[in-house]
Structures are given as structure tokens and as C-alpha cells.
Amino acid sequence: MDLTSEWNSQLRRGLLEFCILSLIETSPRYGYEIVTKLAESPQLAAGEGTVYPLLRRLRKDGWLDTFWQESVSGPPRQYYRPTPLGQQVLRAMRQEWAQLVQAVNQFSEGGADPT
Amino acid sequence: MSTQQTLVQRYLQDFRSYLGQLGEQDRSELCLEIESHIHEALSAGHPLADVLERLGPAKRLAKAYTAEIFLDAPAGQGPSLRQLTRAAGILAGTSLSSLILVPPLFVVGVGFLASGILAVVLALISFFVPSLVTVTDNIISKPAASALAVVLGVVIALVGWGALALLRRYLAFLTRTYRRTFAA
Numbered sequence: 001m002d003l004t005s006e007w008n009s010q011l012r013r014g015l016l017e018f019c020i021l022s023l024i025e026t027s028p029r030y031g032y033e034i035v036t037k038l039a040e041s042p043q044l045a046a047g048e049g050t051v052y053p054l055l056r057r058l059r060k061d062g063w064l065d066t067f068w069q070e071s072v073s074g075p076p077r078q079y080y081r082p083t084p085l086g087q088q089v090l091r092a093m094r095q096e097w098a099q100l101v102q103a104v105n106q107f108s109e110g111g112a113d114p115t
Numbered sequence: 116m117s118t119q120q121t122l123v124q125r126y127l128q129d130f131r132s133y134l135g136q137l138g139e140q141d142r143s144e145l146c147l148e149i150e151s152h153i154h155e156a157l158s159a160g161h162p163l164a165d166v167l168e169r170l171g172p173a174k175r176l177a178k179a180y181t182a183e184i185f186l187d188a189p190a191g192q193g194p195s196l197r198q199l200t201r202a203a204g205i206l207a208g209t210s211l212s213s214l215i216l217v218p219p220l221f222v223v224g225v226g227f228l229a230s231g232i233l234a235v236v237l238a239l240i241s242f243f244v245p246s247l248v249t250v251t252d253n254i255i256s257k258p259a260a261s262a263l264a265v266v267l268g269v270v271i272a273l274v275g276w277g278a279l280a281l282l283r284r285y286l287a288f289l290t291r292t293y294r295r296t297f298a299a
Contacts, residue, residue, distance in 0.1 A: 031148055048170045049176050052180070
């Protein structure tokens with residue numbers, strides 16, 4: 001077993017929630033769209049088997065809600081959009097992420113000494 | 116095309132059967148979403164075999180869903196034996212305590228409250244209309260008997276009210292416990 005696999009999966013999971021909220025921030029998207037968009041970034045390793053259950057969880061947690069819309073052909077699509085709570089969470093995540101990246105970069109970039 | 120449809124139907128049937136722990140509405144919704152996903156992917160030109168492979172085995176997908184919905188455990192892990200045992204224990208324990216507590220508290224609560232109120236009402240009537248009352252021996256005067264009945268009535272009613280208040284608190288506790296244990 002990979003030494004960092006557990007750490008990696010926890011990290012990715014948290015970031016995945018961040019990415020999903022960001023994806024639907026401005027316009028609602030349906031499941032297939034979200035999965036396809038995320039699959040464009042293989043680093044996230046976000047397959048269907050991860051993303052769909054996660055969407056359900058985020059809905060349960062009250063970060064997203066859903067509505068169904070008929071599609072031109074085939075079964076209706078379930079659209080996801082952030083709730084007011086989800087928007088609040090997204091703003092907080094964004095801030096946190098920016099600070100985190102800054103802090104980590106400070107150490108990782110050539111071991112720069114801040115003093 | 117028809118073999119393809121059969122394969123999709125079989126996958127969805129399998130998926131649904133592994134979602135057994137969820138409610139009917141949840142299961143239908145999840146199946147519809149996966150069906151929609153398969154349809155979109157096929158429309159985008161992906162071969163069915165690839166689409167199903169990316170979704171993973173129906174059982175694993177269903178398990179990932181139930182794990183996310185029931186517990187805050189990472190996807191892929193079902194509820195642990197300890198969690199199941201705990202839920203079963205809470206259910207069994209509270210069933211027993213409910214059996215012991217609810218009927219007596221209810222009977223005492225309603226009975227005492229009603230009797231207490233009735234005693235006070237009758238005492239007041241007898242106080243204002245003494246002719247209605249027959250005192251068999253003269254140990255106690257009529258007004259004193261009325262006053263005593265009012266006091267006793269109030270005490271009895273308070274006991275009844277207390278029992279109902281306890282019952283209410285117990286039921287609230289039960290609701291909270293169940294909600295926490297079986298949160299979905």
C-alpha cells in the first residue's frame with residue numbers, strides 16, 4: 001500500500017467538495033456535466049463512483065439542493081445548485097485555500113528563509 | 116441496441132437491489148440519476164462497456180452511496196459491526212424502557228390530572244351549595260371538608276401534571292436519540 005494513499009484520498013476528498021461547489025456556483029449543472037468536468041483533471045481522480053455519492057452527501061449536509069428537469073431525449077436530469085449555506089461554505093473554503101496555498105508555498109519554494 | 120438496453124436494465128436492477136437499506140424514494144431517485152448518467156454518456160458517444168466500467172460494479176456503487184448517506188465514513192466502507200450493534204442496542208434498550216415507562220406515566224398523568232380537577236370542581240360546588248353534601252359523621256365541618264378536597268384535588272392534579280411532563284421529556288429524549296442513531 002502506498003505510504004501517502006490515505007492522506008492523499010482525504011486531501012482529494014476535501015478538495016473535491018471545494019471543486020464541486022465552485023463548479024455549480026454560478027449556474028446549476030446536472031450530474032453528468034459535473035462528472036465530465038471533474039474528469040478533465042485526472043489529478044483529482046474523481047470517478048463516477050466517487051462523485052455521485054459525494055453529491056448525495058453534500059445534499060444531505062445541506063450544501064446543495066437539487067431539481068429535476070426533463071431532457072430533450074432520455075430520462076430527466078437532476079440539477080445541482082448550492083444552497084445559501086453552500087455559498088457561505090464556498091466563500092470560507094476559498095479564503096482558507098488561498099491562505100493555505102500561500103503558507104505552503106512559502107516553505108516549499110526553494111526552502112526560502114522568510115527572515 | 117436491445118442487448119444494450121438489457122445490459123443497462125440489468126445494471127440498474129442490480130444497483131437498486133443493493134440499495135435495499137434506503138427508502139423507496141431515495142432508491143428511485145438514485146436509479147434515475149444513474150440511468151440519466153448512462154444515457155448522457157452513450158449520447159456523447161462513449162461505448163456502453165466503458166460507461167459501465169467507469170461506474171464500477173453496481174454493488175460497489177450502491178455501497179458507496181449507502182456509506183455516504185448513512186455515515187460520515189469515507190466512501191467504500193459500510194457501517195461497521197460496532198455501529199450496527201450500537202444501533203441495535205439502543206433500539207432494544209429504549210423499547211424496554213418505553214414499555215415500562217410510557218403506559219404508567221400516561222395512565223397516572225391523565226387519570227390524576229382529571230381526578231384532581233374533578234375534586235376541586237366538586238369541592239367548590241359543595242362549598243357554595245352545602246345542601247348538596249351529606250356529611251355522615253361530624254368529625255369535620257362542611258366548609259372544612261370542601262377546603263380539604265380542594266387541597267387534595269390540587270395535589271393530585273399536580274402529580275398527574277408532573278407525570279405528563281415526565282412523559283413529554285422522555286418522548287423528546289427518545290426522538291433525539293433515534294434521530295442521532297438513525298440519521299439519514
